[in-house]
Amino acid sequence: DAGVIQSPRHEVTEMGQEVTLRCKPISGHNSLFWYRQTMMRGLELLIYFNNNVPIDDSGMPEDRFSAKMPNASFSTLKIQPSEPRDSAVYFCASSDPGWSSYNEQFFGPGTRLTVL
Amino acid sequence: LAKTTQPISMDSYEGQEVNITCSHNNIATNDYITWYQQFPSQGPRFIIQGYKTKVTNEVASLFIPADRKSSTLSLPRVSLSDTAVYYCLRGANNLFFGTGTRLTVIP
Numbered sequence: 001d002a003g004v005i006q007s008p009r010h011e012v013t014e015m016g017q018e019v020t021l022r023c024k025p026i027s028g029h030n031s032l033f034w035y036r037q038t039m040m041r042g043l044e045l046l047i048y049f050n051n052n053v054p055i056d057d058s059g060m061p062e063d064r065f066s067a068k069m070p071n072a073s074f075s076t077l078k079i080q081p082s083e084p085r086d087s088a089v090y091f092c093a094s095s096d097p098g099w100s101s102y103n104e105q106f107f108g109p110g111t112r113l114t115v116l
Numbered sequence: 117l118a119k120t121t122q123p124i125s126m127d128s129y130e131g132q133e134v135n136i137t138c139s140h141n142n143i144a145t146n147d148y149i150t151w152y153q154q155f156p157s158q159g160p161r162f163i164i165q166g167y168k169t170k171v172t173n174e175v176a177s178l179f180i181p182a183d184r185k186s187s188t189l190s191l192p193r194v195s196l197s198d199t200a201v202y203y204c205l206r207g208a209n210n211l212f213f214g215t216g217t218r219l220t221v222i223p
Contacts, residue, residue: 004159035213042215043160043203056211091159103148107159 004108006092012114018080021111024073025094033105034067034077035091043091049075082115089113120204125218134191136217138204141185149180149187152203152213160203160213164189194221 005024013019025032033048047057049069057067064083069075079086089112093105121139128134140149148167152160164171166178166187177190191198203216 033211043154043213045211045213048211093159104150104162104165105152105160107161110157110159 004092004094004106006090006108006111008111009109010112010114012116013082014116015083016081017115018078019082019086019113019115021077021090021092021113023075023077023092023108025075025092026096026106027073029094029096029106030072031095032069032075033093033095034075035093037089037091037110038087046077079113082113084115087113087115119212119214120206122202122204122214122217124215125220127220127222128194129222130195131193134194134198134219134221136189136191136202136204136219137186138189139186140204140206143184143206147184147206149178149184150205151176151178151189152205154201154203154216163202191219194219196221196223 004026007022011019031048031050034046035043036046037043044059046059047067048055052069052072065079067077077090089110091107091110093107095103095105148165150165151163153163154160164173164176164178166180168180168184171178179188189202199219199221201216201218203213205212
């Protein structure tokens with residue numbers, strides 16, 4: 001398995017533009033997580049899905065952020081309009097509690113977003 | 117969210133054993149304790165998980181006392197490649213990573 005796949009790996013955009021980050025979870029995993037990492041705040045959970053349904057989006061900063069999971073193999077995180085303070089590394093992770101009691105999350109390589 | 121408390125940073129010489137302690141005073145009965153490792157420019161990677169007493173795998177040991185209000189990750193004979201950030205999480209879903217402990221291994 002190729003692991004969790006994220007695209008793009010790097011994104012540079014200007015303030016006000018729409019940004020879409022993409023994630024393909026590990027096949028068979030039924031939970032998907034979006035995180036944001038900055039030096040100041042560390043690794044923060046934005047939203048997570050279980051069986052394609054959003055379970056907890058309390059970490060989504062504001063209405064500019066939205067996430068979808070139209071099927072079990074794809075999810076997007078959209079920022080519209082983007083702002084410089086959104087600059088961060090965004091990670092996607094997936095897990096499958098059914099495999100073991102560990103509920104281990106498998107992380108993708110991340111997308112480094114820079115908003116100018 | 118389920119928060120834990122751990123040191124911000126630690127330094128260790130190569131070859132020594134490193135113990136990183138995590139405090140989780142409000143741990144719930146069903147909570148597991150999980151540790152992740154993160155290298156620069158990579159996502160976190162699962163190291164070890166436990167519920168009580170001691171768990172050992174090929175890379176680390178996890179010690180959890182009877183009251184389960186704290187836990188200690190033990191890395192035997194660290195090498196330079198163990199320089200990373202280590203996160204302690206508690207809970208069934210392991211959702212709160214925080215800022216972790218930055219371990220620097222010195223030659």
